[in-house]
Amino acid sequence: MKKIFLIGLVLLVAGYVYGEVPCKINYQGRLIKDNVPVNGTRTMRFSIYDSEKEGTQLWTSGDVNVTVYNGLFRYVLGSGGGDLSGIDWTAGQVFYLEVTAGGETLSPREPIYAYPYAINTHFLEGKTTAHFLDVSGSTQTKQGGLNIVGDVGIEGNVKADNIWMKVAEVDISNSTGYTISGLNGDKQKMYKVIFQGSIAAGGADRRILIRPNGVATGYRSFAYYEGDAVGSEWDNTGFYVGRNGWLGNGVFAFEYTISAITGRRRVGFGEATFCDNYHTVSYSILGFTRASGYWGDTTTNITSLWVGPIGGTISGKLMVFALQ
16 A cells, blocks of 8 residues: 655744734645655645644644645645634643645644744733733723833823813913813813912902803803902803902912813802902902802803903913813
């Protein structure tokens, strides 16, 4: 009976290069038939099993045509029938290669040792590179939570959901009102306006207001203050933050939050402290102010916030944060 023998094989790993090269193994061998090297094209099949005999087939090339010269041939396992990434190379077990030539299954199966396990350089604990941060310019998505121990340096913009992000920070001087533009209320859910500075009142009591999109109508806003003076006031031309007192100049600070969601009234609330230079008393506290109100426009996208006094000028640091 004529028999085909497979003599000497070499297994070399094509492997992965950062996920760009397919998971493949270069297979080389020599076919001898009746002690004569085989020449020509032969139909062959290559299969990988988890056992030397029987067992589960993990991969197969199917029938492929292979060129044989002087008995020598070469075939890349993984070039047909899909690559080898579906095999768990991290388990530490030996796999076995079965070769069929001309309809005859050659035996025994050949064990796959050592070098093919270099395929696992593409993995860490069985995970592909897609599970880890890389240093390329591509965008990656992290599913689940992330705990970081140590310092984090970030260059560029940060986009996140449900956290406050600073969208503006400016120093203003002797301003009758300043506009923060470039906002997008369709995506940003709330705005927090923070200011610390001074007011030049020009001999009058001056209210500090915030106006989305610079609009001066449609508000119902109240301020309740206590301290050296106690009282409450309302304004319908903007979100009323607070005011100076006794017609004097002074310093003040406030934090005011405004909802930005379309389809409902924009509600505002905040706190402020105003200190005035009143006669012989150096910086009396006009009051700790609690303010709240709403803007009746339910459809317009908020794209800017105007902050300023009704008369006089303000100077200081203005910051705006957005809840993404």
